[in-house]
Amino acid sequence: MSAKLWAGRFSMGTDKAVEAFTSSILVDKRLYAHDIQGSIAHSKMMAKQGIIEEEEAELMEKGLLEVKADIENGSFVYDDALEDIHMHIESALTEKIGDTARKLHTGRSRNDQVALDTRLYLRDETRVVIDGLKTLRGVIVALAEKQFGVVMPGYTHLQRAQPVLFSHHMMAYYEMFSRDQERFEDALTRINVMPLGAAALAGTTYPIDRHYVAELLDFPKVSANSMDTVADRDFIMEFLSAASIAMVHFSRFSEELILWSASEYHFIEISDAFTTGSSIMPQKKNPDIPELVRGKAGRVIGSLMAIITQVKGLPMAYNRDLQEDKPPLFDGVDTLKAVIDIYVRMLPNIKVMADVTRLSTETGFLNATDLADYLATKGMPFREAHSVAGKAVAFALDKGVELGDLSADEMKGFSELIEPDIFDFLTTDAMVERRTSFGGTAPSRVRKAMDQAIADLGGR
Ligand code: ARG
Numbered sequence: 139m140s141a142k143l144w145a146g147r148f149s150m151g152t153d154k155a156v157e158a159f160t161s162s163i164l165v166d167k168r169l170y171a172h173d174i175q176g177s178i179a180h181s182k183m184m185a186k187q188g189i190i191e192e193e194e195a196e197l198m199e200k201g202l203l204e205v206k207a208d209i210e211n212g213s214f215v216y217d218d219a220l221e222d223i224h225m226h227i228e229s230a231l232t233e234k235i236g237d238t239a240r241k242l243h244t245g246r247s248r249n250d251q252v253a254l255d256t257r258l259y260l261r262d263e264t265r266v267v268i269d270g271l272k273t274l275r276g277v278i279v280a281l282a283e284k285q286f287g288v289v290m291p292g293y294t295h296l297q298r299a300q301p302v303l304f305s306h307h308m309m310a311y312y313e314m315f316s317r318d319q320e321r322f323e324d325a326l327t328r329i330n331v332m333p334l335g336a337a338a339l340a341g342t343t344y345p346i347d348r349h350y351v352a353e354l355l356d357f358p359k360v361s362a363n364s365m366d367t368v369a370d371r372d373f374i375m376e377f378l379s380a381a382s383i384a385m386v387h388f389s390r391f392s393e394e395l396i397l398w399s400a401s402e403y404h405f406i407e408i409s410d411a412f413t414t415g416s417s418i419m420p421q422k423k424n425p426d427i428p429e430l431v432r433g434k435a436g437r438v439i440g441s442l443m444a445i446i447t448q449v450k451g452l453p454m455a456y457n458r459d460l461q462e463d464k465p466p467l468f469d470g471v472d473t474l475k476a477v478i479d480i481y482v483r484m485l486p487n488i489k490v491m492a493d494v495t496r497l498s499t500e501t502g503f504l505n506a507t508d509l510a511d512y513l514a515t516k517g518m519p520f521r522e523a524h525s526v527a528g529k530a531v532a533f534a535l536d537k538g539v540e541l542g543d544l545s546a547d548e549m550k551g552f553s554e555l556i557e558p559d560i561f562d563f564l565t566t567d568a569m570v571e572r573r574t575s576f577g578g579t580a581p582s583r584v585r586k587a588m589d590q591a592i593a594d595l596g597g598r
Contacts, residue, residue: 143225152219161218165464169223170209172258173251174202177227179354180246180334187345189245194238201235202227222461224248224255245344246337249368249456253333256463258355260377263471264326270478271319271384272595275312277485279591280598282308286588287581289566290405290495291504298502301566304490306579309587314387316594321380329373332357336367339455368456371449374467378442381474382435388477389435392428395488399425405495409487427484434473441466441473496566503531505541505564508572512563516555526552 142152178199185195205227208214220226225248232239282305292302332355335341335348341364352360361367398405408425416422444466448459506527513523530552534541542564549556562568574580577587592598 142219143228157218157221160221160458162222162461162464163216163218163220163226165468166223166252166255166461167209167216167226168468169252169255169259170227171206172255172262173223173227174206175258175355176251176254176334177202177242179351181242182354183347183351184241184244184344186350187347189344189346190241194241197235197238198231198242201231201239204234205230222248222252224251245342245346246334247339247368249338250334250336250364252460253336253368253370256467257329257331257333257373260329260373260467260471261326263475264322264329264377267381267471267474267478268319268322268326270475270482271315271322274478274482274485275315275319275591276595276598277482278308278312278315279588279595281485281488282306282312282584282588285490285492286584288490288492288495289499289570291498291502292579298498298504300507301499301504301570302579303570303581303584304492304495305588306584309584309591311387311391312591315384318380318384318387321383322377325373325376325380328376330357331359331361331373333361333367333370336361336364339365339368365455369452369454369460371445371460371463374445374463375442375449378438378445378466378470381470382439382442384474385435385438385477388481389432391481392432395428396425396432403494403498404491405498406491407489408484409489412484412487427480431477431480434477438470438473441470499566500542501540503534503541504566505569506531508564508569509541509560512560513553513555518553518555 142148145151181190181195181198181202184190185192205214208230214226214230216226220229228239228242231242285304285308288304289301290304290307291298292300292307332348332352334351335346348360352358361370395406395408397403399408408423408427410423412427413423414426416424445463448462452459509530510520510523510527513526514520518526530541530544530549533548533552534544537544542561546558546561549560571580571582574583577583
């Protein structure tokens with residue numbers, strides 16, 4: 139048992155088991171740099187406001203930077219008795235500079251301090267995530283450009299539906315990750331708010347200048363209500379919501395890569411460097427990366443569930459429950475960053491089996507809609523055309539062939555409107571090329587979509 143920085147009103151030391159139970163140092167020690175950054179700004183503000191002497195602030199800054207160096211060179215000693223990173227740093231500072239350190243906590247509380255540290259940390263990490271998503275979008279466009287012209291079946295209900303360009307399929311993911319990036323950019327505007335000065339919950343009697351602290355730490359905004367400030371974890375919920383949605387996208391992408399790697403599809407091969415073998419089956423080459431990504435999606439969604447259920451029943455203002463925000467936040471940040479990074483590395487190393495994907499567009503009646511469109515263009519109401527095309531499909535199925543294998547006479551049997559040009563009309567390439575509507579899969583459209591993406595990304 140040791141003397142606590144808050145021990146004044148206690149007549150007994152803390153039980154060891156309580157120290158171990160309440161300590162968060164193993165988790166929140168990663169906030170050290172932001173804690174020090176925040177404390178330096180706080181001490182500078184206090185000096186400017188005449189709350190402490192200029193020399194005291196200078197001494198504090200020097201000492202805090204020494205503590206930072208100790209942490210970074212591994213000589214810093216952690217101790218459960220000191221609870222969290224804030225207490226560790228303050229107590230180390232006291233060892234270095236003596237009594238002056240004991241003025242550092244004037245006009246602030248750990249409640250607003252931890253909010254500041256977490257926001258500084260998450261602001262940095264959100265920017266890393268935004269940059270990562272931007273890089274990933276570039277990698278996806280590059281893959282779409284590299285495989286431009288490759289056709290594949292598009293699916294609904296996992297049944298072959300209509301042919302599409304592989305590039306079009308990739309650009310669908312480009313859109314998803316673009317929205318994800320926007321969500322993080324939007325979340326950042328609410329993460330990037332300066333909370334220090336709310337103190338424990340009610341503000342402080344000292345003549346602090348919160349806007350000056352915001353200026354020093356480059357926050358565009360200062361939080362408005364001191365109670366909300368120390369109780370608010372919306373910014374973590376928002377980050378983890380955006381992260382969960384992004385992970386859903388990664389998980390769907392992964393599911394497709396896994397399916398496409400199976401010999402039943404054989405649409406792609408993931409490079410040897412990004413797959414693993416089996417310890418028993420020599421033939422195996424397993425898509426472990428997408429599988430793990432799919433699994434990690436559950437983990438990030440779990441982190442979101444953790445934070446929203448932690449906060450949902452809390453009365454105003456700060457409650458110690460809020461210390462439990464960090465494990466899900468840190469795990470969510472780490473997991474998402476690792477997933478973005480591995481995708482950026484893996485995607486360029488995917489080989490697309492263009493012959494296989496093309497062949498798969500040529501069986502399964504992917505041209506049935508186009509037969510109906512052909513008739514409708516010639517004046518038949520679409521509903522009737524749909525039914526005629528359906529009869530043609532049933533007839534071909536019965537014969538065990540595709541529509542393109544029927545004779546001109548057989549075709550004419552379904553409708554007098556059908557001319558021999560139907561056979562060119564029903565090829566994969568013709569079908570893809572005709573889908574020129576905005577957002578469609580025609581090569582001319584996909585080329586424009588890729589050009590737009592390259593422009594949005596600021597070049598290749
Ligand atoms: N370690 C706490 C947290 O992470 C901050 C300390 C607030 N503690 C307190 N007794 N008010 O939320």
